[in-house]
Amino acid sequence: MEKVKGGQDKRHWGRSVGIVAFFAATGPLAGLATFLVRFVLLGIVSGTPASISDLAGGVLELLKIAVIGMFFGLPNAYSIGFPAAAVVGLVVALWEWRFRTISWLAAGGAAFVVWLVPLLYSGDRFAADGVTLSRTSGMLPAYIGATILCAWTARRIFR
Secondary structure: OOEOHHHOEOOOHHHHHHHHHHHHHHHHHHHHHHHHHHHHHHHHHHOOOOOHHHHHHHHHHHHHHHHHHHHHHHHHHHHHHHHHHHHHHHHHHHHHHHHOOOOHHHHHHHHHHHHHHHHHHHOOEEEEOOEEEEHHHHHHHHHHHHHHHHHHHHHHHOO
């Protein structure tokens, strides 16, 4: 960083804008991926296959569903997740601006609050394009998973 009069660092807003843009652009995709990975793992764990071939067929079927879910889930992921990811990115950027580090705690806390406020305002269930989802069982793991992935990546990009 460049030094200005008085020995203080001259901070650039471009870095903060980059952090917010990174979270807003990649957060919904990471949230959808987290949601689908969790869905596939729950499908694998909940099934009791009679043989190994049944397990392989079941896993292959769940992976097909996950790929289709990624393709068709992107519009919903960005419509629901973009505002949330932008807010989390803003909190992370402000934290990084003040303390010079991307904090997992600040990112996770912001994601939890972004998830909690609508839950307290309108309850556990909400409808998105005719599909009823649960904020507790479906959205919280997606928010936290996306935050972990984005914070981990941002710490490596914005050094």
